[in-house]
Amino acid sequence: MTAESTTSAATAETIRHELLGFLAERIKTTVEPEQDLFSSGLVSSMFAMQLVVHLEEAYDIAIVGPDLKLDSFRTVESMTALVLRLKDADDPAGDA
Structure with missing residues (x-):
């Protein structure tokens, strides 16, 4: 039903689905969207760097400065x- 936006723009649903799949593949267990990955012991701070690289490459973004913290x-x-x-x-603002 909303397939039109999956190629041109990432939606919360598509990002969430992709991240859950990425994590399940890497840590060999399923997680909930609100589950704290660090306090549960499923993810280490070293793995957080893999998450940074994955997000930057998958979504063509740069994660720098104040965004580069564990809470993100x-x-x-x-x-x-x-x-x-x-x-x-x-x-760009106004790009419609």
């Missing part, structure tokens, strides 16, 4: 919000 990668929801915010900031 704590949950699938926080990563989804980060990607959407950075992609939105990268989009």
Whole structure:
């Protein structure tokens, strides 16, 4: 039903789905979108760097400065919000 936007723009749903799949493949377990990946012990700070690289490459964004903190990668929801915010900031205003 919303397939029209999947190629041109990442939606929260598509980002969330992709991240859940990426994590399941890498850590060999399923996670919930709001699950704290660090406090649950599923993800280490070293793996957070892999998440940074993955998000930057998959969504053509640059994660720098204040966005480069563990809280940005704590949950699938926080990563989804980060990607959407950075992609939105990268989009020129008034581009319709």
